[in-house]
Amino acid sequence: MQLISRIQQALEHQMALTDRPDAPPRLMRALRHAVFPGGARIRPQLCLAVAAACGEDAPELSDAVAVAIELLHCASLVHDDMPCFDDADARRGLPSVHRQYGEPLALLAGDALIVMAYQSLARVGARHPTRLAGLLQTLCDGVGAPSGIVAGQAWECESHVTLGQYQRAKTGALFVASTRAGALAAGADPTPWQALGEHLGEAYQVADDIRDVMLSADVLGKPAGQDLQHGRPSAAASMGIDGAVAHFRALMDAAVISIPDCPSRTGLQHIVRLESERLIPSDTSDKRLAIGADTAVRVMPLVA
C-alpha cells in the first residue's frame, strides 16, 4: 500500500473513533473539514518512511504516531488561518475552518485536534510501554513551547527574531519530530535521523516562502503574498528569490547526504531528490513555478 493511502486510512480510523453519537455534531464536521481531504501529508509520510527504514516491527504504532503528527499539523493550520493571525479565507482550495464553521468552532477544532493527536498515541501506547514516553516527549517537542511550532508562530509576535530561529521552530520542529518519531516507533535510536528532519524542515519553509511570493492563490489553494502582508521573516524577502532557491537546493542536498546508512538509503535519497524538484522545479527562469495544486497529493510515492 502506498504510504499516503495508509495514512489516509489511519486518519479515517482515528476520526471515526472520536465521531461518536454523543459528540457535538458541528465540532465533528469542523474536525473532518480540517483533516480531509488534506494536503500532501508530507510529515506523516516522512515518519512512516523512517520507521520502514529502521525495520518497522509495530506498524500500528507507526500509524498512530504518523496520525498524531498530521493532526498536530492540521491543528496549527486551523489556528494559523484564524482572523487574529493570517485571516485566511481558504486552505487547500476550500474555505478555512473559521470561514466555514465560525471562529468559536475553529478555535475548538484546533484544540480538539491537538488532543486527538495524543489520543491516537494513547490508543496503542499500552501495547508498547517502553516506546511510549519517548514518543510522547518527541511529539511535545515538535509542537509546544519552547521550540515547537507554537513557539514558531509566537516568534511572529516578537520584535526581534532571526530567520533561522523562526524557521526551526515554525516548520523544522515538526519535521524533526516526524523523523525521530518514525525511528522511535520502530524501536530504533532517533538521533541519526535528527539531521534529516532539520534539513527537510528548513527546506520546506524556504520553499513555502518562495511559493508565497511566486505562485497565485489559485495554485496555492490559500492566499498568496502572506509573508509580506504580515511582515513575517521570509527567506525570499531576506535573500531574494535566487538566493532563496540556492539555499533551498543546498538544504535538500544536505538532507540527501544526512540519511543514515540503512538498506533503503538509496531509495530515500531518490525520493528526497524528486521532492526537491517537485517543490521548486529546476527551471524557474520564468519566475513562475510550473506546479499544479493537484500535485500536492502525489508526493513521496513510497510503497510500504
Next chain:
Amino acid sequence: MQLISRIQQALEHQMALTDRPDAPPRLMRALRHAVFPGGARIRPQLCLAVAAACGEDAPELSDAVAVAIELLHCASLVHDDMPCFDDADARRGLPSVHRQYGEPLALLAGDALIVMAYQSLARVGARHPTRLAGLLQTLCDGVGAPSGIVAGQAWECESHVTLGQYQRAKTGALFVASTRAGALAAGADPTPWQALGEHLGEAYQVADDIRDVMLSADVLGKPAGQDLQHGRPSAAASMGIDGAVAHFRALMDAAVISIPDCPSRTGLQHIVRLESERLIPSDTSDKRLAIGADTAVRVMPLVA
C-alpha cells in the same frame, strides 16, 4: 506540605523547564500570566487527594499528572475568555490573557498549555511505563472530543443540547479525569473513583451557574451574568436559584457517599462537606453568597 503548596511548586518547576532562553519571551510571559497566581487549584488537589487515598507510591508522577490537569484547565480558561467566546476582560481579578497580550498570544498560550500538560506527563512517564498509557488516555478523555471540556464548550455552538450533557462535558469530564488520574498515578484501579469526579464536576458547574447569577464581578474576579448574556445552558436558569441550590446539595451529598472505602474516607468526606459549604453557604436567604474572592486559594486544606 499542604497540597496547594505542592501543586504550586510543581507548576513552577514545569514552567521553569519550558522557560528557556530560546523560548519566545512574550509567549512565556503570557503562559505565566495564564497559570499564576491561579485560582483554587481544585482539580489538581482532587487528583493528589485521591492518589494519597490510594496509597501514593510515586509522588513525582502524581505531581506531574496534577500539573497536567491544572494546565489543561488554565488552557480552557484562556481560550474561553477570548473574544469569540466570552470576550471576558478579567480572570481571577487580573486582565484576561488576550487583554494583556493580545489575541494571537492568547490563542498560542492556550495551545502551548495543552501541550505543556503532556510535556509534564512525558517528563516522568519513562520511569512509570506501565502507568503511562492509562494516564495519557485519561487526560485526553477529560479534555478532548467526543466528551471532554473542548466538546463541552462546543455544545455552546449547537442548537440542541441537554443541560446534563453540556455540564458533564464542560466541567465534569476534567473532574472525572482528576479522580481517575489520581488513582492511576498511584497504580490503583480508577473505576471506584469515577463517581466522585462525576458528582463533584456536576456540583461545581451548578455552583458556578448559581454564582454567575448571584455574585458581582468584583467578587468573582471575572464578569458576572455571562450565562444569560451568552444564552448558555444554566442550572440557575432552568431550575431557579432554589432548585439549583437543592440540586447542588444533592450532588455534594452523592459525592460524599461515593468515596470508596479507604483509610482516609472520613477525612475526604469532611473536606467535601467543607467545600460544599464554601461554594454555596447554607445561609443564602439574602440571595447574596458571603464569599470573598480570597477564599479561592484556601480550599481543600489537605495536608499530605
